[in-house]
Amino acid sequence: QLKVCIEEVSKRGNDGEGSNGRGRGPRYGPNANYTAKPLKLDFSRFNRKEDPTSWVCRAEQFFRFHATPAVEQVSTATFHLEDDAQWWFQVLMQETPNATWEEFKSGIYATYGLHQFLDYFRELTKLKQQGTIQAYQTQFNKLLAKVGYLPPDRQVSCFISRLSDTVRTEVQANCPTNLSTAISLTRLYEAKNQS
Incomplete structure (x- = not known):
């Protein structure tokens, strides 16, 4: 059965058909026809109904995956604030116009987290x-x-x-x-x- 699978893969390669079956031409190496599909990662919205710890964690995962520069992290995150959180951000920008990600996190934790109430x-x-x-x-x-x-x-x-x-x-x-x-x-x- 393994031999049949190998022959099938070999036949596709010789026919100029890639591993994805779209006929992209002959192979030149084991991964020549492999193209990684772009991964669509959603940046979740924050509207104060959830604990900000989880939202911040997902935001930081997004930043690492997309190699988001530190200077763009706050502005990227703010596109995903809703309701009261958007109003909070407007006040933050008046107080700290060039807030860093660490300042932003501290503010969102202080405003929406339970950190000040729980040890x-x-x-x-x-x-x-x-x-x-x-x-x-x-x-x-x-x-x-x-x-x-x-x-x-x-x-x-x-x-x-x-x-x-x-x-x-x-x-x-x-x-x-x-x-x-x-x-x-x-x-x-x-x-x-x-x-």
Whole structure:
């Protein structure tokens, strides 16, 4: 069956038909007819109904993907503000006409975020596994994203310390050095305990 597939691909190449079937001429190398399709990434809108942390994270992903220069980040983001957020931005521009992305983020967090009311690190350290590892991991990651940078050993410590007793002991015994390893071990032991 593999031989048939190879022959079919070879035949298409010899007929001048590319891998996409559009007849773009003969091949000159393994990827000669491959053209990456332009990726359309949407820049989501912000209208204060969601936590600005997620919106800012998606905006920064957009900026990295498109290599948006720092001087264009604020103006790009502001095209995607709606309702009250647009009014807020107009006031920001009156106060700080050349606001940097960091100043913009600080302003949007202060105005629309819950940061001034919540201590996310405290929430993270109080989080306790009560259901599945998946549910705990999801909640942990949400809070960790809002806390900001924590060294890997602190991430592991926070994650493990609030696991159920049986799983926590087994995971600690393996001394994971990063969060991914701790999560993998946790899932492994959860599956073992369920079988």
